Amino acid sequence: MTKRSARPFSGTGRDWLAGVFAAACAAAAFLGAALLYANGQQQKENERLALFWNRYASMYYEMNGGWSGLAERLAADWNRYGGDGEAVAVWAAGAAEPVAAAGDRRTAARSGGKPVLADGRIVGHTRAAAHTGRLLDGSEPALALVVAGLTFSGWLAADNRRRRRLQRPLDRLAGRVMRLAETRYDVGSEAALRPRPRSSSAHGEGAYGGAHGEGAAGAPGRWPSAAHSAIRRDVSQVAEAEAALDRLEERLRRLETVRRTMVADIAHELRTPIAVMRAQLDHALQSGDSLPPAKIATLHDEAYRMSKLVRDLQELALADSGRLPLEMDWFSLSDMLASIVETLGAAAETDGVAVRLDCPGPVQIYADRIRIQQVFVNLLGNAIRHGRTEVAVTAGIRDGEIEVAIADDGIGIEEEELPRLFDRFYRGGASVAASGGAGDMPSGDAFGGGAAGPDSRKAGGLGLGLAIAKEYVTAHGGTIAVSSRWGEGTVFTVRLPVMTPV
Structure with missing residues (x-):
């Protein structure tokens, strides 16, 4: 049997679906990680803005002794310190409306308030936040597609390696079965034990079903050529293994038949001379007469036949075990x-x-x-x-x-x-x-x-x-x-x- 080389990936539809599922999970995990990272960065930025404008409000109150003129000052300083998408609002203690604000109030309202301290007491509170609209820009989805593609390729490569690792012992086992099935034994009927030709079910319409058998090779439009070749290889391997097992089963059956026949033949060949020798010896013992030379010659012939049979069987046994002595x-x-x-x-x-x-x-x-x-x-x-x-x-x-x-x-x-x-x-x-x-x-x-x-x-x-x-x-x-x-x-x-x- 010729040794098969490792075949390229030829997985089933279920294998492909598993690869697609793994790629989708990897893309989703990437997007989720990107969202978490962007959200964390947003929270850090909001915290930085809240601390900055809270300190700004606290210093203004201490320097001016109140909130008077804060709105005009904040409007002027906002152009210097504020940014796009950012917002800030300042409330006096107990006031329902802010005394000063810049940017989008709704953005600021969504952030948590921080108290403004002056001379050890709370004189108001501030809210500041940054609003970027979308947490993710257009690069993350594109990277997610790249991750999905790499994951799918890696899945196919890993699955192919796994298949090859599993295929090697299967190939070795199939090879041993086929070699055993092709081996000829000299015991029994060698014609019956000769490897039988493959049946049409192994190669032909029985293997692929009508037009998908040998005749389908000339119709490439039916299936993609790569998938068709992969299916043909898979079916061919299975058919060869089944044919080898059939031959092995037939050989074992024949060998068992030969074994039983051999035992019967040996018993028959030994029974006849032993019966002749025993009959003549019993007659001599009962009669008390010595055996004449003619009967002694007959006993000698029968003993020779038995020793010859035993010697022949011993020679065959030595030859079978590879221990036949040669001078x-x-x-x-x-x-x-x-x-x-x-x-x-x-x-x-x-x-x-x-x-x-x-x-x-x-x-x-x-x-x-x-x-x-x-x-x-x-x-x-x-x-x-x-x-x-x-x-x-x-x-x-x-x-x-x-x-x-x-x-x-x-x-x-x-x-x-x-x-x-x-x-x-x-x-x-x-x-x-x-x-x-x-x-x-x-x-x-x-x-x-x-x-x-x-x-x-x-x-x-x-x-x-x-x-x-x-x-x-x-x-x-x-x-x-x-x-x-x-x-x-x-x-x-x-x-x-x-x-x-x-």
Whole structure:
């Protein structure tokens, strides 16, 4: 799965409304703060004016001994000390009307009165205030719009960062699910476990609904292109995650089925030899007679089958856990193939099958000699067993790798059986049984003894041979593949890496 980069903001309508609400709140808060500041400044100015004109009235009374002539003097001094929008009024003690006033009386009347003191007694009071009309001028609303815009941009940026922080773990989780869903397991039916193609509901009219699916890409007038692309990405992510979960669910179901089948197969394979051995031993114990050599040989064969099954399962378990021991060494693969062909070919000639080796030059390989030998003994034994007249073994270096192909002219394997041929415990249909495609793996000493064990020429088996061969090849960093045409024959191809001697 390709790693997605962080996507730009593509929020829903609710996210945009939240951003607009935050911007409106920020603008309102700014205007409120501006009003409070302007009101505070107005109160400070009123207090300054009240103190100034109260001191003016007090000094006039002390200097003149009364309020006579204050109106004329205040009118003259107002031009020097008064300002636009300001007002002042002076009342004598107990008088209902001011003895002197300047500016707007109504403005002055709205302010609080301050007593005029002279010689320690109250001789009147003054009121002074400034009237500016509006507390805010035209700059504050403009600044409020700027604050709203900055808040909205900051909201979008913060929301985008939040989405990205949340998206990263979701992407990692989706990636793990998809990788798990795409992983192939050699246990069970690999054809059934292969990732399925996405359904039309993931991409197409099922994902977007009719004209808003793939066909809508050519109609940019329906939605804005950016919003359309964002919605397509969101739906695509959801569809991919759902498809991956579907594949994972199917794989787990298949693996559970394989597990149950495997347990049943192993129990069946063990039950038969154990039953045979127990029956013969019980009969010998009851009769008191010693077992004849023929029956001892039968018991030996059954014990061999059980030990072989246990050994094969142990090898698979080690391979699964990555702990398959390999005793690596340099040896001649061409000499090994020649020895295998010579040994197995001699027995094949009695059945009318000719085995031919084509290896133009020496091929050296760094590998586990015993396990590589088991692989080719298994493949060549299957080919000889089911070839009609000829089996061809070719070896050489191609495209920087060692390639060994074993081809027979048997009846072949049907195409639908090929993907599952290397599955464990898969014995397939009649074509696989006829071609020996899923035969069991010979033991480590099978080649030295010239046979693959007591049941080496029996058809069928547990279906572990090719699975083990594949694990051995994979453990060496190689690959194994099969191709076949029904009625014409089968070709197994093993490719192993070429390593340079140290």
